Amino acid sequence: MKPLQPKSYGRVAVYIILLVATVAAMAGLRHYKIASGRNGAPGGDTLAVALQYSPVAFFMDGDTLAGLDYDLLKMLGIPFRIYPITSPAEGLQGLDEGRYDMVIADLPQSADLSDRYLFTVPAYLDRQVLVQKTDSVGAKPAVTSVLELIGDTVCTTAGSPMVGRIANISREIGGEIYVKELPVTSEKLLLTQTIGEIDHAVVNEQVARSVLADNYPEFDYSMQISFSQFQPWALRLSDTAKAAAVNSRLDSIKATEGYSRLLSRYLR
Numbered sequence: 714m715k716p717l718q719p720k721s722y723g724r725v726a727v728y729i730i731l732l733v734a735t736v737a738a739m740a741g742l743r744h745y746k747i748a749s750g751r752n753g754a755p756g757g758d759t760l761a762v763a764l765q766y767s768p769v770a771f772f773m774d775g776d777t778l779a780g781l782d783y784d785l786l787k788m789l790g791i792p793f794r795i796y797p798i799t800s801p802a803e804g805l806q807g808l809d810e811g812r813y814d815m816v817i818a819d820l821p822q823s824a825d826l827s828d829r830y831l832f833t834v835p836a837y838l839d840r841q842v843l844v845q846k847t848d849s850v851g852a853k854p855a856v857t858s859v860l861e862l863i864g865d866t867v868c869t870t871a872g873s874p875m876v877g878r879i880a881n882i883s884r885e886i887g888g889e890i891y892v893k894e895l896p897v898t899s900e901k902l903l904l905t906q907t908i909g910e911i912d913h914a915v916v917n918e919q920v921a922r923s924v925l926a927d928n929y930p931e932f933d934y935s936m937q938i939s940f941s942q943f944q945p946w947a948l949r950l951s952d953t954a955k956a957a958a959v960n961s962r963l964d965s966i967k968a969t970e971g972y973s974r975l976l977s978r979y980l981r
Contacts, residue, residue: 758791758792759792759793759794760791760792760793760794760814760815760955761793761794761796761812761813761814761815762786762793762794762795762796762813762814762815762816762817763796763797763798763803763804763807763808763813763815763816763817763818764780764782764783764786764795764796764797764798764817764818765797765798765799765800765801765804765817765818765819765898766797766798766799766898767780767819767898767899767900767917767920768899768900768920768923768924769781769917769919769920769923769979769980770782770783770817770818771783771795771797771817780979781836781837781975781976781978781979781980782817782836782946783795784975784979785836785963785966785972785975786817788962788966788971788972789959789962789963789966790962791958791959791962796812796813798816798818799870799897799898800818800870800871800872800873800898801816801818801819801820801872801873801874802871802872803872804816804817804818804947805818805820805830805947808830808947808948808949809949814948814949814952814955815946815947815948815955815959816830816946816947816948817836817946817947818947819870819873819874819899819917819944820874820944820945820947821839821841821874821939821942821943821944822835822942822943822945823874823877823878825877826874826947829950830947830948830949830950831947831948831949831950831951831952831953831956832945832946832947832948832956833945833946833947833948833956833959833960833963834945834960834963834964835943835944835945836944836945836946836963837944837976837980838942838943838944839917839918839919839942839944840917840918840937840938840939840942841875841878841915841916841917841918841937841938841939841942842915842916842917842918842921842934842935842936842937842938843856843862843867843913843914843915843934843936843937843938844903844906844913844914844915844916844921844925844932844933844934845912845913845914845932845933845936846906846912846931846932846933847931847932847933852931853933854933854935854936856913856936857936859882859886859890859938860886860888862890862913863886863888863889863890864888864889864890864891865890865891865912865913866890866891866892866893866912866913867879867890867891867892867893867913867914867915868892868893868894868895868902868905868906868911868913868914868915869892869893869894869895869902869914869915869916870894870895870896870897870898870899870902870916871894871895871896871897872894873894873915875915875938875939876892876894878938878939879892879915879938880892882938893911899916899917899920899924900920900923900924902914902916903916903920903921903924903925903932904924906932907925907929907932915938916934918934918937919979919980921934922934922980923979946959
């Protein structure tokens with residue numbers, strides 16, 4: 714199969730609509746942050762936290778903020794101010810430029826990233842999966858092995874660490890798997906897939922479950938692209954004191970019933 718090519722203006726229109734929806738959601742999150750005054754201004758002991766919008770980590774639930782990572786942040790007991798982001802690359806750039814103290818995003822602790830950033834202890838475990846539509850007869854996925862993706866195209870969010878992971882897989886199996894990066898959140902990427910605009914997407918399993926399990930049972934996300942991976946938070950290499958403080962709080966939280974309830978609520 715040839716690499717994915719643009720098919721029509723209809724495809725472009727869908728992407729524009731989804732991008733507008735994402736921007737609107739982000740604007741709502743930023744408005745809430747400024748209006749609430751919950752976390753104060755950055756500086757001093759207040760952490761400037763770049764937090765990626767996702768249906769698991771951070772989102773609007775009615776007129777309140779929610780999400781696994783957001784709730785964990787509140788449990789730390791450390792003053793913080795949130796800066797919503799839509800991609801890991803956006804957060805890491807801000808971290809490099811000194812605008813953020815910590816980034817919480819889809820950032821598996823790879824060797825490459827560990828050379829550039831200081832990671833906390835894992836907040837929880839997740840893994841990346843291939844999302845595809847099942848056939849209409851046996852409700853089975855067409856692709857059951859990465860070998861079957863040779864010559865095909867998978868879509869990810871722009872700046873996703875999965876781009877590098879898929880490139881490594883291509884080298885390991887001796888065949889090219891093409892990657893198309895779309896400037897949308899993981900949630901919007903999956904919604905694009907549900908209307909038939911793309912065939913294969915790679916996202917975190919918890920995001921796939923959150924979006925698809927109840928409303929789109931015809932989509933399969935059982936094929937893993939990576940093993941279960943730690944999902945830590947990233948800081949600058951020089952911020953060892955901040956990392957130590959966050960690690961101490963996270964370790965204490967993970968030993969509580971409250972942490973177990975959070976996992977049950979958001980990860981089912």
